[in-house]
Amino acid sequence: MRVSDFDFHLPQENIALRPAEPRDSAKLLLVDPSQAGRFSNHIVRDLPLLLREGDALVFNDTKVIPARLDGMRRRPGGAGASIEAMLHQRIGPERWKAFARPGKRLAVGDTIAFGDALSAEVEAKGEGGEVTLRFGLAGPQLDIAIATVGHIPLPPYIASKRADDQRDRQDYQTVYARADGAVAAPTAGLHFTPELLQRLDAAGISRHFVTLHVGAGTFLPVKGEEIAEHKMHAEFGVITGETAAAFNETRARGGRLIAVGTTSLRLLESAADEDGIIQPFADETAIFITPGYRFRTADALMTNFHLPRSTLMMLVSAFAGYEVMQAAYAYAIAQGYRFYSYGDSSLLWRAPC
Incomplete structure (x- = not known):
């Protein structure tokens, strides 16, 4: 496939310059490739109703620095x-x-x-x-x-329209951020509030934390037309032995892993062996996921809507299916979903093998 296969037109009015208030009031598009309907509209605070007891959420607890x-x-x-x-x-x-x-x-x-x-x-x-x-x-x-x-390193599509301010120091940070080192936010996690986390706990949905320090290289444009020629910048990530064991135990008893953000998913895949067993990890990863990749870990991915021609658009197309994501993005644009870092969210179920 070529980079142009992941292009699309996004109207300027669909680009979010500020997050939803409160955070969990953002819209959430459910995408299930195994269902005929495929798409349904929700809001982020519906998440406990869309998952089931015994599922596990995987959060990236990296903390953005004013880089x-x-x-x-x-x-x-x-x-x-x-x-x-x-x-x-x-x-x-x-x-x-x-x-x-x-x-x-x-x-x-x-x-x-x-x-x-x-x-x-x-x-x-x-x-x-x-x-x-x-x-x-x-x-x-x-x-x-x-x-x-x-200064808070706002993405170019926001920084070109307004300067960063004191509000961004809070808005561009997850409520569970802990480990200093990221220069870009793991934006899927920006939608969570303490109240939503409490409701997930009450629903029997466990939460676990990994760390991947998101680098600016994640958002660099893909140069040229051949995907295979693009080189990802390395980012440092950590999954502790205790956390890896919890993931494997969840899956062994039939629970599902839901990666909150592409950074969490990339780290899970970097740490998994050929049999899909997640190993402890403390190293750099430059994993580049494109259609044709065989996923070994997460059952679902919660993620925002990504830039055209980007490595993240390629990743979600690999996860839920290229044609499914082409249709999902067209649907989201028509429905007025807000895109990019401060935008709305989606919950993607993995395409059947």
């Missing part, structure tokens, strides 16, 4: 230049990989000043504007400085 830094290049004997650095992977106490814009203005050895209290040296340059930055601070001191001067 967009606005700076000025400082070069001896040279003119200054405005630089935006989007941090995407920490590789040491004082070192981060970042995407710099415009990257062509930077050379190895340049210094970027992010205000008066934080600066970094360009240690290396890669492809597509990627740079390695060595900061003048390290560890917790660097974390505090980034939190002070950084």
Whole structure:
């Protein structure tokens, strides 16, 4: 298949710039490839009614950091230049990989000043504007400085229409976020409220937490037309031994695993062996899921509506079926569903093998 097979037209009015209030009032499209009707309309707070006792939800508890830094290049004997650095992977106490814009203005050895209290040296340059930055601070001191001067890294389709604000620091974070390290939110989880979590508990639906630090590379456009040529950026993930055992026990007794978000699903698939047994995991993953992939873990996927021509559109097409998702997206657009990070949700059941 080609990248153009995953293209579609989305009217601007379907792009959400703010989340629903309250969070669990967002619409939810149920997609069941095994049913003739396939689609039904709900809201997120209906979730306990759409699942059954003994099912298990898999949440990604990564926490978004204010990873967009606005700076000025400082070069001896040279003119200054405005630089935006989007941090995407920490590789040491004082070192981060970042995407710099415009990257062509930077050379190895340049210094970027992010205000008066934080600066970094360009240690290396890669492809597509990627740079390695060595900061003048390290560890917790660097974390505090980034939190002070950084901006919430809103996706381009929001950032191009409005600036981030204090409200985004809460809106662009799940209520169960715990582990600092993501530069993009696991957006399927943004719909959950403490009240909804309590109702899921009362319905006998267990919840478990994994960690995948979402990197900005997840949302990079797929260049070219051949899917096989695209390279995913690695992201670090963790599934503990106790959590892996809970997943396997759930499935052994007939319970179903529902991945909340594509990040949770990608991590589950990265940790599963050929027999579908989920193993403890603490490593990087660059798994790229496209139609034809054989899923071994989740029975359902709760996820937002994704960008055309994106790796995430390819993933959901692999999970529920290409033709099913083409029809589902056309239906969602016609029904006025709100798309992307702050948009509405869907619950996809896995296509029959």
